[in-house]
Amino acid sequence: MESLVAQAVDLGLISDKGRITISGMDAYYANTRQIKQKAYDYSLYFPSSWCAGW
Numbered sequence: 001m002e003s004l005v006a007q008a009v010d011l012g013l014i015s016d017k018g019r020i021t022i023s024g025m026d027a028y029y030a031n032t033r034q035i036k037q038k039a040y041d042y043s044l045y046f047p048s049s050w051c052a053g054w
Helices: 004-011 022-030
Strands: none
Touching: none
């Protein structure tokens, strides 16, 4: 069984570098009803030291 991260990469939800993709953002917004307007914020950065398995 693949790991959850590997499945997300295979589905195109996150990149192989661990960044969320446009498809991943669309899926997130489709499942989050509290956010009324789509506005992608590319300034958000997670250091690789925060990511498990990268």
